[in-house]
Each structure stands twice: as C-alpha cells, then as structure tokens.
Amino acid sequence: MDMAKYKVMFLTEAREHLQKMSAQLVAIEADPTNRNGIDALLREAHSIKGMAASMGYQQHAELSHHLEDRLDLFRQKGKISPTAIDYLLAGTDLLELLLEDIAAGREERSIEDFCQAKVEPQTLQTPRVASPPALETKLQIRLKLHEKVASPAARLLVILRQLSSFGKILQSEPSQEQILRAGPVRHLELLINTNLSAHEIKACLENYSEVARVEVEEPQAQQAKSVATGGATVRVGTDLLDRFISLTGELITNRYMLQSAAGDRDWDALQEGLGRLARLVKDLHHQVLQVRMMPIDSVTGRLPRLVRDLARKSGKEIHFELEGGGIELDRAILEELSDPLVHMIRNAIDHGIESEGTITLRAWRQRDQVMLQVADNGRGMNPAQLRRRALEKGLISPAQAESMRDYEALQLVCLPGFSTASQVTDTSGRGVGMDVVKAAVEKLGGVLHIDAALGRGTRFTLKLPLSVAIIKVLLVEVDKKQVALPITRVLQTIEVERRQIQISGKQRVFSHNEELLPLVSLRKILGLPIPQAAAFVSVVLTEVLGRKVGLVVDGFAGQKEVFVQKMPSPLEGLRGLGGGTILGDGSIVFILDIQGLIERRR
Amino acid sequence: MTLLLPFMLGAERYGLKLTEIQEVVEEVEPYYLPAAPPEVIAAVNVHGRILPVLDLALCLGFAPSPRGERMIVLSRPDFALVLAVHQIESMLTVDLEQATLSQSDAPEDCICGVVNWHGQMISLLDLDQLRKLVEEKCIVPGGDRVPACTDRR
Structure with missing residues (x-):
C-alpha cells in the first residue's frame, strides 16, 4: 500500500481541522457559553484523533485525545474560561508542530510537558516544546579521488568501510558491489546517518592523500522537494x-x-x-x-486567530469580520494570496488601528473578476507625509513629489524600501512587505489599489482574475511578432493620431479624456528596433504603479482565451514574462507582464 | 559502454550521453521569446510543450557561426531546454570508463570530461554547470526606483 499518498491526505485534512478548531476557539472566546461551538470543537478534535490513530501517529493521536477530554469537561460545565482558551490554542499549535514533524519524516516531538501542565494561564501561553532528539543527522557526502591514483576502486572501498564505522550508510552511489565490479571509479556519493558533525567527517576524509575533493552537507534540496510535492492534492466532489x-x-x-x-x-x-x-x-x-x-475560506481560516494573537500582543482591541468567504477562486491564485493577506492584516493592526477598531476582509465577484479587500477603520494615511518620506529616502525626485496626486502618493507604500513605521515592530515595519504584496498580485495578472482617508481608515483592494491557468488575452503585434497582454491589465485600446502626441521633457505624452498620459513603446521595452512613427499609433491603455500609461504597439490582433503554460526551469523566474501559450495553429505566443518589464529596465 | 551523441561547436566536438537526450528535432519553427537573455534565442513547440532554445555556442562564448537544422531536446526535468548547435553527427559507442574526467578548474567551460575516440577528442558537456550558467543569465536586477513613466511634466 502506498502510505505516502495517505500521509499527504492526512496532513491536508488534519491541517484543515486544526484551522477550524482555532477559528472556533477564537469565536468562543467572544461568546464563552456557546454550546454549539463547544460541540463543534469536540467533533473536530475527535476527527483528528481518529485520523492520527489510524495512521499510527501516536503523539498526535494522544494529544488530540487529551484535548478532546478537556473539551468534554468544559461541555459538562457549559462554558470555557479565557485561560482554557489559551491552553486549547496552545494545544492546537502543538498539534501543528507535530504535523510538521510528520511531514518532514522526523520522529514526533514529545507532548508530555504539555499534557502534564495544569490549566494555568502563565505557563501555558507558550508551551515548552521539546525539540526533536538531535542525536543523528543525515549527511550527504560527495568525494572525488585524484586523477593519477592507481587502483581507485580499492581505495574507494577503504573509504567506504571507514565511513560505515561512523554511522549507518543509507545509500551509496556507486554501491560497494558496483565498485567491485566496475573498476576505475573515482567518484563516490553517499547518504549517511551519523552522530558526527559534517566538519568531523570532512576532516577525516581529507586526511587521505588520494582524495582530491570532499563535500559534506545536509541533504536539504531533497527535503524541500518532498515537501513541495506533498502539498498538491485536491478533493473533488x-x-x-x-x-x-x-x-x-x-x-x-x-x-x-x-x-x-x-x-x-x-x-x-x-x-x-x-x-x-x-x-x-x-x-x-x-x-x-x-x-x-x-x-476563499480555505486560506482565511487562520486569520481570526492571527488577528486575536497580534491584537493581544499590541494591546489593542480589534474586531475581525469576514464577508464573502464562500467566493471561489483558482487554487493557484489562493495559494499565492495567503502570505499577502497576512501581511495586509498585520499592517492594518500595526499602522492602521490605534487602540480599538475593526478590520474587515471582504470578497465579492465583479463580472469575471474577484475583488478582495482588507479594510480598517483606523487612522488612515497622510499623502503629504508619504510624499515627504519617499523624498527623504530618495525613492522619488522633488519634481515627482510635487506633481504627484494624493492617490498616487498612497501607492508609494508599495515601493521597495518604503516603510512608514517610525519604529520596527515585531510584525511589520521592516520596509519589506507591501512591495511583495503588490508583486504577488501582479504576477497573478491582478491589480492592487490603495485608498485611504485621514482618520477614517485604509483600504487595500485586490482585483484578481478567476483563474490563472486559462485567461483572456489581447494579442498585439510588435516588430512582426505577436505577444499577449492579460485582458485584466488592459483598460482600453485606442488609435492615437500622431499630432495628438506631444513631447514633455524626455517623455512623450498624449491627451486622453482631458488627461495627459505618458506613452511608452513596447518595442523599446523589449529592445526591438524602433521605426518611424506612422500617422496613427496603436495604443493599449494600461496601468503601471496605479497610474494610466499608453503602451505603443504596432497593431492589435484580437482577443483570445488561452491556456497558460509556465516556463520550464530555469527560465520560470524571468521577470516580465508571464508564461506562454500555444495557439490553434501551433504557434507560440508569450504573455507579458508590462509592470515587471518596466521595473527590470531600471 | 555508453552511447554518445557528438555535435560540433565551431571546430570543437562535444558529446552528450544518450540518457541525457529526449530526442533530436528537425525543422521546428522558432518563435519569438521576449524578455529572455540573448543566449536564449527562441521558443519551440515540442509535442505541445513550450521549450526555450539555447544557442550553445553563444552561451559558451564561441564565435558566432551558422546553426544546424537539427536541435537537441534535453531529457532532464529540471532543465527542460532545446540546444541549438552547429552540426549533429551520428551516434558513437564509447567507453566512458576510459574518459578523462576533468577537475572543475574552469566550470564556465561546462566540460565534465574528455573522451578519446580514435585519436579525436570529444568533450563531455556538463549539464549541471550549463544549468547554473543559464540560471545566472536569467537573473535580471529588479527595479528599486519609480519607473520613468511616472516621471512627467
């Protein structure tokens, strides 16, 4: 039987149950006598126990059993005290740590300390969790003999025997038999379980004069790989x-x-x-x-708990509301959103709300897009202050600061290296964050808008496509080639008469609906030759950094719904390239991320 | 004994093990691949998969010379790429045990060994090194300033 498959399923389901438990606990904290809530908690704990026991994860099963027992007591009493909530939350945290152990293939850590502790407030806030026994580590060893060494196989065997006295050899390439058979082998690669350090082993092997090169390290890459493949399961009705x-x-x-x-x-x-x-x-x-x-619920489950913990830490009283949790989005998009959401909420707690307030996470459909909004009713943001700050940090020029409208000034918080927090807090204000949020949203073909009113709060609004696998694109021509732009990034396509274009400083601008908008040439961005301008110029109206920009192309070639293929490694991370697609005639067209392209040219 | 596919880069003969190759494709249509480093010259459609084409000669610093019609599709999942070379020759059987494995004193050469085949030297292409080289070329510095297009009036 393929236990690995069941393990992945167990991990996914157990995490879901734990998320529900902690959300439920936070809800009960506000309403401690909610009988139905306690019943629901008991059911979750019971499910987790059953699953863990059938998989043979003993500590996990035991701890969930312990929590279930406690919950049963509270049910009889009819209420859960605040200290007990802390205790139970700490219990769910420990269950998550156990899941991490199981996922990494380690031995489960001990839960004894936790179970023996009485339900007392101070000691239970952060349960002391025993770290896994650090006796044996897995090490990967790569070594190579000198070219000139005679009978290298025999020497490799000597080394192999020496290594086997250091610990258990899990895997060896070539193996002992292969070395015996194959003759002149000079490389050896093996995995060993040992209680010696990498340094000690390396020193010992370097003592041999035959050895030309030794590398000893922990096999991290492999572990990361197994975790990455572990997450990808879907449950289908x-x-x-x-x-x-x-x-x-x-x-x-x-x-x-x-x-x-x-x-x-x-x-x-x-x-x-x-x-x-x-x-x-x-x-x-x-x-x-x-x-x-x-x-969307599937990624917001842990947010109520996060808000509660952060609010308590910062001594603020914060109410968290979630609307539209049932709105659906492509799983690939949701996975990318999980961190940005956490970051925006942290920002709202740290910088938005002063001592008391509400944070609302709202989701709704708008035609074939999903809107996601994090709003707080805190102090808001001051455009003048943001301008000043960006200027001080050298992120914008004085001329830019002066001509910048208030709305644009608010978007400045997305610049890398911009942070308005006067002091670094535990949760945010390190000058990284909103730029990462913005990059994540734009990579998905979405847009981030920020608006704020002084004293009345701040809103971060994400406009997202429903799916990333199949999207609608606008095909455009440039230097006799075709490229595609996600339709979500296209505001309008227009033909501009040449005489409507003016030069302002180094920048070509044109007037559109009484607004003067800058023009950028797609050929220039892509490093293609620039021809003489024709009488009419085809322009795609798009948005870069929250500001309308006209993108000059050679012509339009229609709209299409396309299936996006990611670029294979190592080209997948190429900035400005959103993947490629094969059209009906077998031709390949690439999807551009204009914002990324412009930013990488700096 | 190992099957080796030899190919020419300028005047030098390189080789790849058969196990490192998925197939050799002929007369495939190259498509424009924007935003890529200059060594990645196009993208091709190989059975419905989009694969980038690497000009190996350019990547390894050879003088520019014509590229052949046939190209090599690599089989490694972590390095899905098509190699454009000058000319692909017919398959050889060589004894890799007799190959001189080179030390990595010049990793940018991407050679992991040299085979002597009836008095001719064939360099074994080191795909791990090549992958690192391509990875480095794909890193473009991100922007840390406001784009020029907000710079107006």
Whole structure:
C-alpha cells in the first residue's frame, strides 16, 4: 500500500481541522457559553484523533485525545474560561508542530510537558516544546579521488568501510558491489546517518592523500522537494467526477460519429459532429476549472486567530469580520494570496488601528473578476507625509513629489524600501512587505489599489482574475511578432493620431479624456528596433504603479482565451514574462507582464 | 559502454550521453521569446510543450557561426531546454570508463570530461554547470526606483 499518498491526505485534512478548531476557539472566546461551538470543537478534535490513530501517529493521536477530554469537561460545565482558551490554542499549535514533524519524516516531538501542565494561564501561553532528539543527522557526502591514483576502486572501498564505522550508510552511489565490479571509479556519493558533525567527517576524509575533493552537507534540496510535492492534492466532489464520466462518454460517442461521418464523406454530419465536439470541449473546460476552484475560506481560516494573537500582543482591541468567504477562486491564485493577506492584516493592526477598531476582509465577484479587500477603520494615511518620506529616502525626485496626486502618493507604500513605521515592530515595519504584496498580485495578472482617508481608515483592494491557468488575452503585434497582454491589465485600446502626441521633457505624452498620459513603446521595452512613427499609433491603455500609461504597439490582433503554460526551469523566474501559450495553429505566443518589464529596465 | 551523441561547436566536438537526450528535432519553427537573455534565442513547440532554445555556442562564448537544422531536446526535468548547435553527427559507442574526467578548474567551460575516440577528442558537456550558467543569465536586477513613466511634466 502506498502510505505516502495517505500521509499527504492526512496532513491536508488534519491541517484543515486544526484551522477550524482555532477559528472556533477564537469565536468562543467572544461568546464563552456557546454550546454549539463547544460541540463543534469536540467533533473536530475527535476527527483528528481518529485520523492520527489510524495512521499510527501516536503523539498526535494522544494529544488530540487529551484535548478532546478537556473539551468534554468544559461541555459538562457549559462554558470555557479565557485561560482554557489559551491552553486549547496552545494545544492546537502543538498539534501543528507535530504535523510538521510528520511531514518532514522526523520522529514526533514529545507532548508530555504539555499534557502534564495544569490549566494555568502563565505557563501555558507558550508551551515548552521539546525539540526533536538531535542525536543523528543525515549527511550527504560527495568525494572525488585524484586523477593519477592507481587502483581507485580499492581505495574507494577503504573509504567506504571507514565511513560505515561512523554511522549507518543509507545509500551509496556507486554501491560497494558496483565498485567491485566496475573498476576505475573515482567518484563516490553517499547518504549517511551519523552522530558526527559534517566538519568531523570532512576532516577525516581529507586526511587521505588520494582524495582530491570532499563535500559534506545536509541533504536539504531533497527535503524541500518532498515537501513541495506533498502539498498538491485536491478533493473533488463525487458529483463533479460523475459529470466527468458522462462527458467522457459523450466524447467517445462523438468520436465514433465523426469517424463514421468522415468514412461516409458526409459533410453535413461532419459539420454537426464538430459543432457538438466544440460544445463538449467547452463544457469539459468549464468543469475542469471547477475542480481547481476553492472557496476563499480555505486560506482565511487562520486569520481570526492571527488577528486575536497580534491584537493581544499590541494591546489593542480589534474586531475581525469576514464577508464573502464562500467566493471561489483558482487554487493557484489562493495559494499565492495567503502570505499577502497576512501581511495586509498585520499592517492594518500595526499602522492602521490605534487602540480599538475593526478590520474587515471582504470578497465579492465583479463580472469575471474577484475583488478582495482588507479594510480598517483606523487612522488612515497622510499623502503629504508619504510624499515627504519617499523624498527623504530618495525613492522619488522633488519634481515627482510635487506633481504627484494624493492617490498616487498612497501607492508609494508599495515601493521597495518604503516603510512608514517610525519604529520596527515585531510584525511589520521592516520596509519589506507591501512591495511583495503588490508583486504577488501582479504576477497573478491582478491589480492592487490603495485608498485611504485621514482618520477614517485604509483600504487595500485586490482585483484578481478567476483563474490563472486559462485567461483572456489581447494579442498585439510588435516588430512582426505577436505577444499577449492579460485582458485584466488592459483598460482600453485606442488609435492615437500622431499630432495628438506631444513631447514633455524626455517623455512623450498624449491627451486622453482631458488627461495627459505618458506613452511608452513596447518595442523599446523589449529592445526591438524602433521605426518611424506612422500617422496613427496603436495604443493599449494600461496601468503601471496605479497610474494610466499608453503602451505603443504596432497593431492589435484580437482577443483570445488561452491556456497558460509556465516556463520550464530555469527560465520560470524571468521577470516580465508571464508564461506562454500555444495557439490553434501551433504557434507560440508569450504573455507579458508590462509592470515587471518596466521595473527590470531600471 | 555508453552511447554518445557528438555535435560540433565551431571546430570543437562535444558529446552528450544518450540518457541525457529526449530526442533530436528537425525543422521546428522558432518563435519569438521576449524578455529572455540573448543566449536564449527562441521558443519551440515540442509535442505541445513550450521549450526555450539555447544557442550553445553563444552561451559558451564561441564565435558566432551558422546553426544546424537539427536541435537537441534535453531529457532532464529540471532543465527542460532545446540546444541549438552547429552540426549533429551520428551516434558513437564509447567507453566512458576510459574518459578523462576533468577537475572543475574552469566550470564556465561546462566540460565534465574528455573522451578519446580514435585519436579525436570529444568533450563531455556538463549539464549541471550549463544549468547554473543559464540560471545566472536569467537573473535580471529588479527595479528599486519609480519607473520613468511616472516621471512627467
């Protein structure tokens, strides 16, 4: 049986239950006699216990059992005291740490200290958690013998034997048998479980004069890989699977129909069959997208707890509200959003709310986009102060500061290296953060807007596409080549007459709806040759850093719905490139992230 | 014994082990790949996968010379790439045990060994080093200033 598969499922489900538990605990804190809440908590703890026990994770099962017992006592009493909430939250934290141990394949840490502690406030805030026994570590050793060494195989065997006296050799490439058989091998790569340090082993191996090079390190890359592949499971409702089956059936029928129509050279039937095929594929596409959709709730589950803990730490009284948690988004987008959301909420607690207030996380659909907003009713932001600060830090020029409108000044907080906190706090104000949030949103093809009113609060609004796998793009031509822009980043396409374009300093500008907007040439951005301007210029109106900009292209080639392929490693991180797509005729078109392209040219 | 695919870069003969190659493609249409370093000259459609094409000669600092019609698709999942070279020759069987494995005194050469094949030297291409080299070329400094387009009036 493939236990690894069940392990991944267990980890995913257990994390979900734990998230629900801590959200529920925070809710009960405000309403301690909520009977239904206590019942729900008991159910969660019970599910976790059952799952852990059937997987054989003893500490995990024992701790959830312990929490379940406590909860049962509280149910009999009919209420949970605030100190008990702390205790139970600490318990769920410890359960999460145990999950980390299980995920990393380590031995589960001990829970004894925690279970023996009485429900006392001070000692329980942060349970002392025993670190995993640091006796043996896994080390990866790579060594190479000198070129000139005679009978290298024999020498490698000597080294292999020496190493086996240091600990247990888990894996060796080549193995002892292979060395015996294969003759002149000069490399050896192995994994060893040992209680010696990497340094000690290296020193010992370097003593051999035959050894040309030794590397001893902890095999980190492999671990990271196993964790990364561990997270990718999706749970799908059976009704959706049934629809897939029936769609597959219809596609098979359709195939036979097309085959026979082609055999009979019956053009009408062929036409009809193709029409049906188009409908089936569209339906399939829609259903597959459904599989990727997850409610926003799935990433906001831990936020109530986060707000509670941060509020307590900073001595503020903060009420957290969540609206529209059922709105669905592509899982790839949600995964990228989890950190930015945390950051915006931390900002609201640290910089927005002074001593008492409300933070609201709101989600809603707006046509084929999802809006996500983090709002607080705190002190707001002062544009004049932001301008001054950016100027002091040398992030903008005096001329820029002067001509900048208030709305633009608010977007300054997204510049790397900008932080308005006068002192660094534990949670934010290190000058990293909003730029990362903005980059994450734009990488997904979304936009970040910030608005604030002095004394009335700040709102961060994220405009996001529903899906990243299949998106709508505008195809544009540039130097006889095609590239694509996500339609979510296109405000409008216009033809501008050449005489409408003026030069202002080094910048070409044009007037649009009584606004003077800067023009940037896509050819210039991409380093392509720049031709003589024609009488009319094709311009894509887009937004860069919250400001409207006209992007000059050679021509428009229509809109298309495309499936985006990520670039393979090592090109995946290329700034400004949002992936590629293959069009119906087999040609490849790449999707550009204009903001990224412009920023990397600095 | 190991199967080796030799190919020419300028006047030098390089080789890749058969296990490192997925296939050799011929006459594929190159498409424009924007925002890439100059060594990555195009993208091609290989059975529905978009793969970047690396001009190996340019990448290793050879003088520019014509590229052949045939290109090599690498098989490594962490280095999905197509190599454009000058000319691909026919497969050889060599004894890699007899190859001289070179020390990494010049990693930028991307050579992990040299095989003597009937008096001709074939350099073994070091894909790990090549991957590192391409990775370095893909790093572009991020912007830390306001873009010029906000700079107006």
